[in-house]
Amino acid sequence: xxxDETIIRAEAAAWFMRLRGGSESDWIAxxxxxxxxxxxxxxxxxxxxxxxxLGSWLSDSAPPAFSNDNAHAPRTTKxxxxxxxxxxxxxLAIGYQTMLPSMSTYxxxxxxxxxxxxxLSDGTRIDLNGDTRLxxxxxxxxxxxxxxxxAAFTVVHHADKPFxxxxxxxxxxxxxxxxxxxxxxYGITTEVAEGTVLFNPGQQAIRLEAGKMLAISSDGxxxxxxxxxxxxxxxxxxxxxxxxHAPLSKVADDISRNLAVPVSIAPEIANRMFSGVIKLGGNQxxxxxxxxxxLDVNVSHRKNSGWRVASRTSASR
Amino acid sequence: xxxxxxxxxxxxxxxxxxRFLEARGAGVDAEDLFQELWMRAETVLSGPIAEPLAYLYRxxxxxxxxxxxxxxxxxxxxxxxxxxxxxxxxxxSDQPSAEQILLARERLRAVDAKLASLGERTAAIFRRYxxxxxxxxxxxxxxxxxxxxxxxxxxxxxxxxANLRASxxxxxxxxxxxxxxxxxxxxx
Numbered sequence: 001x002x003x004d005e006t007i008i009r010a011e012a013a014a015w016f017m018r019l020r021g022g023s024e025s026d027w028i029a030x031x032x033x034x035x036x037x038x039x040x041x042x043x044x045x046x047x048x049x050x051x052x053x054l055g056s057w058l059s060d061s062a063p064p065a066f067s068n069d070n071a072h073a074p075r076t077t078k079x080x081x082x083x084x085x086x087x088x089x090x091x092l093a094i095g096y097q098t099m100l101p102s103m104s105t106y107x108x109x110x111x112x113x114x115x116x117x118x119x120l121s122d123g124t125r126i127d128l129n130g131d132t133r134l135x136x137x138x139x140x141x142x143x144x145x146x147x148x149x150x151a152a153f154t155v156v157h158h159a160d161k162p163f164x165x166x167x168x169x170x171x172x173x174x175x176x177x178x179x180x181x182x183x184x185x186y187g188i189t190t191e192v193a194e195g196t197v198l199f200n201p202g203q204q205a206i207r208l209e210a211g212k213m214l215a216i217s218s219d220g221x222x223x224x225x226x227x228x229x230x231x232x233x234x235x236x237x238x239x240x241x242x243x244x245h246a247p248l249s250k251v252a253d254d255i256s257r258n259l260a261v262p263v264s265i266a267p268e269i270a271n272r273m274f275s276g277v278i279k280l281g282g283n284q285x286x287x288x289x290x291x292x293x294x295l296d297v298n299v300s301h302r303k304n305s306g307w308r309v310a311s312r313t314s315a316s317r
Numbered sequence: 318x319x320x321x322x323x324x325x326x327x328x329x330x331x332x333x334x335x336r337f338l339e340a341r342g343a344g345v346d347a348e349d350l351f352q353e354l355w356m357r358a359e360t361v362l363s364g365p366i367a368e369p370l371a372y373l374y375r376x377x378x379x380x381x382x383x384x385x386x387x388x389x390x391x392x393x394x395x396x397x398x399x400x401x402x403x404x405x406x407x408x409x410s411d412q413p414s415a416e417q418i419l420l421a422r423e424r425l426r427a428v429d430a431k432l433a434s435l436g437e438r439t440a441a442i443f444r445r446y447x448x449x450x451x452x453x454x455x456x457x458x459x460x461x462x463x464x465x466x467x468x469x470x471x472x473x474x475x476x477x478x479a480n481l482r483a484s485x486x487x488x489x490x491x492x493x494x495x496x497x498x499x500x501x502x503x504x505x
Contacts, residue, residue, distance in 0.1 A: 005483075006476075006480060009476050009479045009480055009483075010472070010473075010476040012476070012479070013471075013472045013473075013475035013476035013479060014472045014476075016472075016475055017468050017471050017472050017475065018468075019375070019378070020453075022371055022374070022375075023368055023371050024368060024370045024371050024374070026371070027337065027370075027371060027374035028333065030337075031333075031336055031337045031340050031341075034337075034340035034341060035340045041340070041341060041342045043479070044341075045342070045382075045385065046479045046482060046483060047475050047476070047479045048378075048382050049382070049385070049386070049482070050475065050478045050479045050481075050482045051447070051475070052382065052386060053424070053482065054428065054447060054478075056421070057420075057421040057422075057424045057425050057428075058421075058425070058448070106372075
């Protein structure tokens, strides 16, 4: 019956989405669903193939490089699909690897609040902070890409094959190094604890020695270089956050990433500076109560939006 | 060294993976496909994989999808061979023919119309996901909605497009009926 088919396809679509980031137990549950009814397999296949078809239609619809101008594609069709074709061409230029599961690159991801250490076969160690996504390449342990979040790199140096970290369009290259990188929608911050890092070698080639930090905002502003205390780099690995003149917006961001809770900050104090050590841990209520004293701010909790850090005066109206 | 990774995990979970392949439509070929999966797992260099077993399931799923698409390509190529003399019967053509371009655009237009019928928001979210390649987690804040809402929009889009695909295929059981004459000048 047609109605049933539609329902089954909706279920199949739900499975298809769920399995994109599915865990082992999702796949086992999916196996059971497939076994329930033979129609389930074909419905799932239909969804998976719809997805694959889209890919081939998009690449087919982009005009071939040597196409003559007199191919009679109906104008109306052209008009309707223009956006898709442009998008497809762009997507192809970026490469489908970023959108589809690829055999050569794989992602390591942490949930907010979760830490994870990765040991590469050459002895290089990467520590991931919470809510972080890192891409690695199979068979190439000298490359990583930070998609989002924060990671500390302890790199074994090979003079002939430097370790490269891609952060969007920027690159960091190690010269025997321990360094920490944070990537948020607002920008990139790199801190070097040991050795030297080259930022965008071949272009600006900014050289960062141990004890230096580099901050680049994503709105295209100038790069800022500052001094840091080397022992504070990647202190999150020891469950503490160490700051020397950091804006409260950064502090809030770090806490959110480390504790897996939304933390927002009132705009009027977002740029207020803080220096000191924040110890993570303990229960959340107690932690935020401590934080309020430490930062001299008002901290409140709302059910839907998480923790809110605001100025004491504005909150006490 | 690399053998003690994914391949070993595949062997340990052989019954579950074979069961999955069977359920996924491999039938009597499940054993053969498991062998193929295992060999592919062998070639994957050891390294940190977040959830190796889930990764193996995904590999198995892709294997099934590849297999089915390869079979479909064969059928289409035979069709083309019969319909267009001197077409790219060798099958090694990377450049789509004019026909294929037209067909692809036609299909995308139908996809576009279908998406539009689901509402602007669903259509926009689907485009961000499938065309721009933005991850669901990143789409959520963009639209100011929760991750599960993003997933619901995407499910809705995929379900609707699967329905569309089924109806298109029902209208023209042979996907590639070359009734467009005179556009062959572009074909290689």
